[in-house]
Amino acid sequence: MKGLRMDELSAEVEVLESKLAKTAELTNKISLSLKKLSSSAQQVESAVKPIYSKTQTLTVLSANIDETISAIDRVQQPSDAVSQEEGTIRKGPQKVGLEAYLASLQRVNEGLTMLKKSNLRSSQKSVQQMTGLLKAGSLQLEELFRETLADDSVPVEPLHYLTKELPFPTFEADKTNNLALLHEFLSSTLATASGLQSNATTIYAEVRGPYITSSLSTLALAAINTTRRNGTSSYERGSNGIGMYTNSLEGIFDSEYENIVRLFPSNVWSTVYHGTTEPAMGVFKRTIQDLNTFISRNMGTDMYLAYEIIECVQVCSARLKAKTGEQREFTEALKPIRQTAQGSFNFMLEDLKRQGQVLVVLPIDYTVADITKDTMARLQTLAGYQSSVSGLLVALGDGNWKRPYDPATTNLSTFDVGADGSLLLSHFLLEVVDQLITEIEGKAHAILKKKGTIAVFMTNNVAYIEATIRRSDLGKIMTSTALSKIEKWRKDAVKLYMEAWKECAAYLMDVTYTSKQASQGSKPLSGKEKEGVKEKFKNFNNAFEDLVQKHKSYTFEKEVRTMLAKEIGFVGPLYGRFYDKYKDSISPKHVKYDRQALDTILAQL
Incomplete structure (x- = not known):
């Protein structure tokens, strides 16, 4: 059993060794492949790196070229404006219209600004041409400004406006707008770019000043001529033309100030008004x-x-x-x-x-x-x-x-x-x-x-x-x-x-008795006293008749005669008192007037 187990293990070992050998062989092959790849990569890198660097350079160059082309185009465009706008500017604003003309000048001015910023020598000619166009255009606009003013600057007859109580004429709204537009351009940087100083205010005074002076000239002459009178009579109010002259001067100055306010900015109103009215004021x-x-x-x-x-x-x-x-x-x-x-x-x-x-x-x-x-x-x-x-x-x-x-x-x-x-x-x-x-x-x-x-x-x-x-x-x-x-x-x-009448009345003065004496009765007049009374009547009559005759011969105004008659009337009461006192004491032949007769004479004075 043990032998069998060992055989199996030996067999497995052999199999493993065989696989290990194959793995080692494969590893060697991979290692060799990696070495070959590393070598190839180094070769590729060596080959590609210069190409990449060159490509980067070419890209920058291409961008620079594109920018240069664009700049050339931008420079070329303003230069082209000379040929594109010259025709419009040379024709003048009357033919192409004011708005189109001003727009053309605006484009030329923008091109000129760009060329000046580029500071290229090659563009100097174009700069000169554009400056010339702007100058020509500005001069034409100045002339148009002058002509537009002149159209409404025909002298008027002041008496027409005075007698009808009408205001002196001012510019119509459309004309005012055009004149204001022209003045705005002539005072702008566009006109300055052409090397011209704005002459709008001067032109206005040059055109409108003579209009005012000429309109008032006949009245100025009339004011002098009406001083010539026949005889040595004193001056009568209104017989000289100075009143009409002054009123006309006021009216036309008033209307002119309205024009100025509508056309110009407030900071130049006084200057333009003085410049415009100065000639007329000089004549005045x-x-x-x-x-x-x-x-x-x-x-x-x-x-x-x-x-x-x-x-x-x-x-x-x-x-x-x-x-x-x-x-x-x-x-x-x-x-x-x-x-x-x-x-x-x-x-x-x-x-x-x-x-x-x-x-x-x-x-x-x-x-x-x-x-x-x-x-x-x-x-x-x-x-x-x-x-x-x-x-x-x-x-x-x-x-x-x-x-x-x-x-x-x-x-x-x-x-x-x-x-x-x-x-x-x-x-x-x-x-x-x-x-x-x-x-x-x-x-x-x-x-x-x-x-x-x-x-x-x-x-x-x-x-x-x-x-x-x-x-x-x-x-x-x-x-x-x-x-x-x-x-x-x-x-x-x-x-x-x-005084003479009082001297006359003095003959009637006599002794005045008190009431007590009067109650005792008056004594009969002695012969001497009667003679005195007769003399008084005689002197009074002579003086009275002389004064009456003279008074009637004098020439008095009715009111003066009435006033004097009232003053002379004081003689009546005095004579009446004197007459009543002595009328029975002396012969009537010595008494020429009774009270009524004397009062009648006095009433006729």
Whole structure:
């Protein structure tokens, strides 16, 4: 049994050894195969590695080539824009349309920007060509801007708009949009790239300035021509064309400012407005200066024109300032005429003195003298310009009209901003009236000499002065104090006239008895007393008849005659008392008038 088991084990061992031998043989074969594979791999690696490296290099090169080609294409495209856009640009915006034209210029500008960034020498020619195209295009757009403005810049007739109360014309919406588009381009970097500075604002002023100046030219001429009048009559409000000229200037400036606001950015509004209106303002200033020269030479008749000019210009310039914020030009334009106007107040007083000095004849009927009529007419006219005159007097200062106006010596530090111009005007008017009364009273004493005729003359003149003041705007301007003073002058003149009547009435003065004495009865008149009474009646009758005759011969205005008759009426009661007292004491032949007869005569005065 054991032997059999050993045989089996030996057999298994042999089998295992046989398999092991085969495994070892297979292992050797695998080892040999691996060695061969390793050797082959090394050979492949040695062969492939250079190829891979070369491939990598070629890939980079290919990418570089593609990029270069792309760059060349990008460079080529802007260069091609010259040929592609040149035709459009050379044709001009009128033919191809503004939007298409601007788009073409935009493409050229983009190409130019790219070429400049490339900084290639080969592209310098294209850069020059594109710059030239942009410049040509910008110039054409400038010309289009000018032409578009010129289309609506035909001079207009201002009176058409003034008389119909129409606003002066402005650009239509479509035209405004086109002009704004053109200005936007001309002010953009596109125009700058061509080497041109934007001239849109200058062009606007060059085109619109002459339009405004030409439109107003006839009115400027009319303002000068209307100063020529026949005779020596004083200036009448509105007879000069300065009012229409100023209103038209305001209207056309107002409309022009609207155009500017719609076309330009706010930072250039003031510049464009000044540049555009400067030529017209220059003509306006020269016109004012010419009028000022005329006024200075004809101060006596035309100083009122200075006041009217100041009123017109101040009102219009204030309205324009509220809209545009600009007023300096108008202030400068008014400066010379304001100086002339401020000098007119002293002139008025001095001229009144000169008239008084050369006055050698008074009215033969002792009525109102021409110097009185002329002076009051002058003051009435002056009152019609209260607004400007009050402002001038405030600037001049209370009482400073007494000396010649000299702008070089005017002290602005004494300027009273809070002064009441109406009060100063009242002071000035009163001073003129005072000077007038002084002049005519002096001449009345020198020429008429007789107290009675002096009284008639002064009463007529002062009453005329007072009536003129109360019936006109002068009465509204002058203060109650001033009016009271004038009333006193009138009463003084009446008092002078009444002196002769009081002398006449003095013959009626007699002893006045007390009530106690009267109750005791009156004694019969002695012969001497009767003679005295007869003499009184005689003297009174003679004086009364003389005064009545003279009074009726004098020329008085109805109101003055009524006023004097009322004053003279005091004689009636005096005569009645005297008559009642002595009518029974003396013969009737010595008593010419009874109470009723005398009252009738007085009533007829």
